[in-house]
Amino acid sequence: MAAKKAGSGKMKLSAVLDLNEASALHGQLISMRGSDIVLDASGVERVGVQCAQVLVAGARAWDEDKKSFLVEKASDAFEKTMQLIGINPANLVAKEI
């Protein structure tokens, strides 16, 4: 499971967002399309590029839908990985897009 549903429009991201989780995360996001979403990244310990790709594509999709896509309580690992791979964490962390 890439993420656990925590109520409507809320999703807790898995601790390990590696290549095994990319498809699950992708499926979750697709199923939640159409409404605002808040992703809880507090428990994330590791992020792989493929999951980052899914998150970025998700953020773009939500932006297209004119809905809010919010990552909150980003863990240190989440934030730093995003920064490491050149994705501006400010755009994913605790900020509506």
Add this chain to the structure above:
Amino acid sequence: MDMNEIKEIFFQECEEQLAELESGLLKLNDGDRDPETVNAVFRAVHSIKGGAGAFGLDDLVSFAHVFETTLDCVRSNKLEPTQDVLKVMLKSADVLADLVAASRDGGSVDETRTRGLVKELEALAHGDVPSPASHEAPKPAAKAPAAAPKAESPKPTDDSGFQPIPFTFDDFGSDEPAIEGSTYDIMFKPRRELYSKGNEAALLLRDLSRIGEMSINCDATALPALDKMDPEGSYFGWTISIKTAKSEDDLRAVFEFAEWDCDLEVKPSEAESSDEELPMIPVPFDLSALDDAPAVDDKAEETLAAAVAAAETASNVAKAAGAAARAEKKETAAAAAAQNNAAAAAAAAGQTIRVDLDRVDRLINLVGELVINQAMLSQSVVENDATGTSAVNIGLEELQQLTREIQDSVMAIRAQPVKPVFQRMSRIVREVADMVGKSIRLVTEGENTEVDKTVIDKIAEPLTHMIRNAVDHGIETPEKREAAGKDPEGTIKLTAKHRSGRILIELADDGGGINRERVKQKAIDNDLIAPDANLSDEEIDNLIFAPGFSTADTISDISGRGVGMDVVKRSIQALGGRISISSRPGLGSTFTMSLPLTLAVLDGMVVTVAGQTLVVPLTAIVETLQPEASAIHSFGATQRLISIRNSFCPLVDVGRILNFRSTQANPVEGVALLVESEGGGQRALMVDAIQGQRQVVIKSLEANYTHVPGIAAATILGDGRVALILDVDAVVAASRGQSLKAEMSLAATG
């Protein structure tokens, strides 16, 4: 491992890469447009270049570089791989193979040809081709790297905020002193395979960031929409600027396990102000939060960690090998090679191992001895235990079963697909067709058919000769073909398949077929046959196997070198094989070679002939029968026929043919072995008695004694005696006359 061994491994890998290259190019030539095929071709050349660079093989490197550049244009869709383009590529592959061979064995290559091809390749890379580039990939917004990342579905930068912007991280305090050193620009674009093989780009970037002061720009333009993307695909690419005291090699070493699965370019930064051109995000030094060890969390899942740990262990091994090589040789190039090889070895571990052929052969010989020994043991037990019920006897039967399995398994080690030989043939077809101005296509089938390595090694030469012949004499000129209503492009089909314990290799051309009138006339001119000889079509066709026979009006560079099909036939026979031809005028000829799968053992029928023990290969025997007096008929002065199910078959007394006895034996007292001869006809071989059927280990007579007409090889039986293995075809051929020796020359004429 010394440098020579490393170099040897490099050349072995070159062979594999060259095969990969050629098969990829041929696939492209057949219209395959799978990007993975193009990548495989590119990787092959790239790998050769990389290794060659490490060994300072400059000629090889410079040619591979030009070749690689052109291939990169194909890879990035800037150059359409048309037939014309591929023709140049295939020729380049040939030259690359020559350069590899020259680097390995010494010698030189045709420099004029190499220079010409370099020019052609460069022209292609510069777009000088008849067909213009069709769908050039849009350049990413980033500074265009030389090897442009493939844009699967380029999407213009949107305004969702994900186009990276300059960002400062003042809170990330550096715990290292300011770095003195050079700045490098790195372009890194992973391919899907990088991830599917368990690598993780983020970890590579993390390792890279530890080498120096790094800032990064992520190119996310290739990322498709959420519902269109493959979550396991690879869309991000990076441009990285890193200031470090380390060398370029150290930077590359970070990617060494992913090198084949990504586009990577590392070069010294051209401008100090490169940061201004691209929005780069500085990467903090303290990335301990990303460490995969317990530093992250004890609960972290193990899957990726295990893969990463394995990769890192291997990486350390590679690095250690590299360090050792550096210390010893003080050559960074050598170190890089050691690293490459160690890396490749580590990657390949678990699937295949390279074993010296001598070791395998020694094992095979030992197993052969084991088989003989086991047979001897069985025999002595049988002699002392007539009932066959003792525990020893039962145990021996099991041992026999096991020995057989061991032998089969050992033989399987030597079995290899015929693919490499077939691939070599496509080059020969290309080159010879070019020389004679013909357009010929080689179609291969069953390349994965496996056969013993010795057979593979020995089949190449006769096959080459036959291919040259087929191109030179078999296929007509395009004009003649058009006039005959055929496709101007000729086709040669090379097929391999297994059939009843043998391998069958067929070489078929769709040329003009054998000109029987001309063949017959030539045979008469050369005194091979009498002018009034009445020969069947098959017999005329088989005349081409006669020594010194050549129908070519002019001696060409390609085939008519005085070495005819008789040499081919002898080579095939020396392998225990048979060759035959069938030809249809105007439609082409088909050569069929039937070869044993292994030269080490054979299943044989042990028979007695005039007090001697002989082994008849089981594959040759159709059936055995006890002739009745009423079924034997005399024919002419010496010939006898046996009537089997209302048809007559010549009876051949093996003892008489081999001169074991001076008079013909009484057929009724013996056993007839019905064998199929090369031409398809049957003969009944008369032997005195059948002793049994068993697997025998072949011992070469030529190597240990000398060639004996009518005898293919020898073996050692369970009782320690030497038994001769009958050459059925030679005996059948000899049966047409009085003595074996006199008939051997006739046999060669088919």
